[in-house]
Amino acid sequence: MAVSFAHDLMRKPIQVSDSLQELLDVQQSPSLAATFVAHSPRGPFLRPIRQVQIKMLFDAAGGRYQLAFRGFHAMLVALALFLFVRALQVRTWTDCAAAVFAITVFTGMNTFRGTVREAFPINHFLEIVVFCLLALNLAQSRGGWVTDTAAAVVFVVASLTLESGPLVWVVLVAGWLVGLRGVSRRALVIVTLLLGAYLWTRFVYLSIGTPGIDVGRDSGFGASMLTPEQIAVRFGDNPLPFYLYNVATSVLSVLFSDPDRGVFQMARGWLAGDAQARVYSATVPSILTTAVIAWAVAVAFRRYRSGQRMAGDYLFVVFGCVLGANAVLAYAYAKPEIISVAGAFYALAAFVAVRYAIEYRPVRPALNRVLCLVLAVASALWAFRSAGVHHMLQTQAFRERVEWARLDPERIAERGYPSDAPARALTAQLRREALDLRIANTNEVPAWADDWWGE
């Protein structure tokens, strides 16, 4: 499946809207150090390593930018899937069956769909997912100084890449609390000190603060999307209710795939008399899977109180911690990519729950039939959702190619881009690479594909 997603990503042009400016910036920057300084801080964000990574890859690309950036994107997807499967610690056939289910949950969720299509030259949201899964793998390992060093390095790189980077610390601490000792106590203290240093640098030394409602992003509220201006009018005086709404809807979006981007899609569909298949295909497997997780958590809790353990039950606790922390970090605006780490850990929790469901033997045959039916429906719908990622990437690739076709490299100054000769030459090359890609015409794709898998 990783190769299959990679195949799609290699046919997806680098995006104009979120990527061209970044690439022109790093082209104009004389060095990595200059890039680091210029991007720490920028507005309400502290992401210096993000731009440094783009600069490094840009310089290493040797002029083959499509190959370098999309290849890196594909590698991140493969790495995320590898670390995810490794964290499952598959040992038996039961594990194997549950792992197959968990992979379809991971790749079928809105959080994965939102993340994998992200448009920056490097997919930093996916990087944070990889860093957090790597942190869990480190916590599950046998430990040692290499593991401890890796934990510290992963935390620093993640924290200076995106605002959700400190989730690495949450994973490490949650792992420690549930008994994972791959990362030593000493390393955990060091990582906690690094977190303190990060917070001090951010809030005291640089006085950056955090993104607020003035961050300038659209965000959903109730049954509709609000523009930044509408958000300012409604919540400018007291943004707290809006922040609480975003935190709550972020949690719900992981557990039930609705709301999406803060908009309650199912309610919106009912109100508008426009029930969309794509909404139900996401929410139904989510509701079923969350129900199975809730049941397994209840059983695990009962067992824990009586001194017994359910295999892998610690992943429920880690998932709960990550979900809470990730939702809090999404307070400023709702977006599936921001909550994508929680999505990955939800799939890990689903693995443990479904493994328990497979081992469970109901006394009454009718109950067993119901259990099998629930699992079969959830599993089939997640697999169907996962297959839809290909369609989503295809549609996006087609649109992006049109964006490039509409861009005149000689007139990029009109769009606010740098317009010296090297900038125009780079734009012309990226445009040529995009137009030369063999991309299917999504206007010719059957309408049902968009109904079920579209945006």
Next chain:
Amino acid sequence: MNRPAAFAVAIPGCLLAAASLVALMLAAFGDYPMWRHEDVNLAEAAGVREEAEVTRLIERGQDPNASYPVRPGLLFERPANLTPLEAAVINDDPAIVALLFANGATVDGQTWVALRCFAGNSRVSPLLDAHRPAAIPLECAGRKTAWD
């Protein structure tokens, strides 16, 4: 292990993995099922709303005023011979009609009348009106187009 439950859980994902494998094997022979790409000429690209491909083909030197064979199934059930502008008007695509005009597509009086009559009140009509040849009366009664 509850075998029915295990099968219920694993089979859809296994089928997906197998389908992905088959798709990749087909891709190795240039026929990936979800990325089916067919080479098209300028008229075909204009007729199936492939704006980026229209741009690419014009930049690679295809003539926006020439006629091209259009394969059955794209615009009509039978083969046709059309200019890109005719194909875009038939498909009522203002973006591609504008793109073609911006890249040197022209129409003589007779073709313009034929296209304008076919377009009626569709979305491309204002664009055709903006490129109306001088002193051409619009008389649609009984007129047939080249592809009728």
